[in-house]
Amino acid sequence: MAPKYKLTYFNIRGRGETLRLLFHAAGVEFEDNRIKQEDWPALKDKMPQKQLPVLEIDGKAQHCQSMAIARYLAREFKMYGKSSLEAFYIDEIVETVGDLYQEGTKAMFEKDTAKKAELMKRLGEEVIPRSLGFLDTLVKKYGKSGFAVGSQISLADIVIFTIIEAVMAKEASQKFPKLSENLKKTEENPKIKKWLKERPKTDL
Amino acid sequence: MAPKYKLTYFNIRGRGETLRLLFHAAGVEFEDNRIKQEDWPALKDKMPQKQLPVLEIDGKAQHCQSMAIARYLAREFKMYGKSSLEAFYIDEIVETVGDLYQEGTKAMFEKDTAKKAELMKRLGEEVIPRSLGFLDTLVKKYGKSGFAVGSQISLADIVIFTIIEAVMAKEASQKFPKLSENLKKTEENPKIKKWLKERPKTDL
Incomplete structure (x- = not known):
């Protein structure tokens, strides 16, 4: 079964848009979870490095670091070169x-x-x-x-x-x-x- | 035949030591080319982004960006995980x-x-x-x-x-x-x- 991806970020392009574009370019479904600035303080301490974006896979593992996420998605979506x-x-x-x-x-x-x-x-x-x-x-x-x-x-x-x-x-x-x-x-x-x-x- | 690697950097650890450590940990030969500060101005304009480190493969292609080089070497040396x-x-x-x-x-x-x-x-x-x-x-x-x-x-x-x-x-x-x-x-x-x-x- 295809993994269930949830991407949590603010409602800006910022460091999240590269990830959203990867999903869209690959045609892979994901939950584009955009949090409000006022909800951030309550969420912050639950995030692995108190930062966003965070990628959740199948409702379990949470991963941070936008460019680590980008590389993983690119690899999974065959967008990381042929060699x-x-x-x-x-x-x-x-x-x-x-x-x-x-x-x-x-x-x-x-x-x-x-x-x-x-x-x-x-x-x-x-x-x-x-x-x-x-x-x-x-x-x-x-x-x-x-x-x-x-x-x-x-x-x-x-x-x-x-x-x-x-x-x-x-x-x-x-x-x-x-x-x-x-x-x-x-x-x-x-x-x-x-x-x-x-x-x-x-x-x- | 094994590729011939030449790594050019200053005589400091800085952004070059990760690359040197990868070569040594993998037991792969490379030329550890350490340039003197006074030779840098003459060399600078020949480097792809006027920066070091630069990796040369087989005397031809020159590549820059230390962490791009690190990832490539890690992949080639089987030091980038099993999945x-x-x-x-x-x-x-x-x-x-x-x-x-x-x-x-x-x-x-x-x-x-x-x-x-x-x-x-x-x-x-x-x-x-x-x-x-x-x-x-x-x-x-x-x-x-x-x-x-x-x-x-x-x-x-x-x-x-x-x-x-x-x-x-x-x-x-x-x-x-x-x-x-x-x-x-x-x-x-x-x-x-x-x-x-x-x-x-x-x-x-």
Whole structure:
């Protein structure tokens, strides 16, 4: 019997959207459990690392760490490459995206106004163009027919799509031909297209 | 024929030691290419993301992103669990260690003296104990006979060992029985023991 998946996260895209996109792209059913901010304090202590997202499998084991969950789902859904080398290429992209996500959140959540302005400027002028350049090179090196790695959709396409949304870099990405082609390919995937249309509209 | 591996990194443990430990634990030969700080500016622009470590396979493809390299080597060396679920458990540990590494480097490399003092205090009093607690729970849940996950050495044992060294948390780890048992198990592995004795002594 197919496992019963329950994904618990806040009602934002954040660190949960990569996981939701994996489920939707693979056409695998899951409970998209979105908790309200006011219910979080009561739930927090029950979560393995007092953080979300958390994946529950068959109502029992609870697992945390979004990118560990992403890799597991990608492996189960055959979206982790066709060989150990392809999985390596996918991981290179995942980690490159992870670096950008880290810089992005550091800037966006900085509380000091002056420091935030400085970090946001650096993000837009240096960090994003540099990271998108790296991703463009990786997609050119590893992908075929618009896919990020190999010739089918994988975790790599999903994380690229997610990060571009997260750091609002759609416009910046248009300077990078291979990356733009890849983003278009992901958006045109019928299952993803359907999800993008249906999903709750949130700010983050 | 066995692939020819060349690992390029600085002459520090840093982000390279996990990879070196994987090679040594697996008993796989590799070129441990340690570059001098003064040679870095000339080399930097030739590296895929202007960063180290970089892994070269058979003198051709150069790959970056230390944790992508670590996962590839672990997979090739049969140190990534015996099933997709065990790989998931290993990744939960890898990502938990990654969070701690990030907090650790943020504190250690902060330039502002007052801010650094504050971050180091928080690291020692809150971040390290919390993370070690998470790791202790994960090892208890997933490991057998002292191993972090399953009943043989894996990437999980290696990253736990590396992070404890990196954030100087050996003493703090002694409060956590499962984690201490695991660290001891790793240190007693004959191949690792040999490497720890032979390796260049460096500050970081």
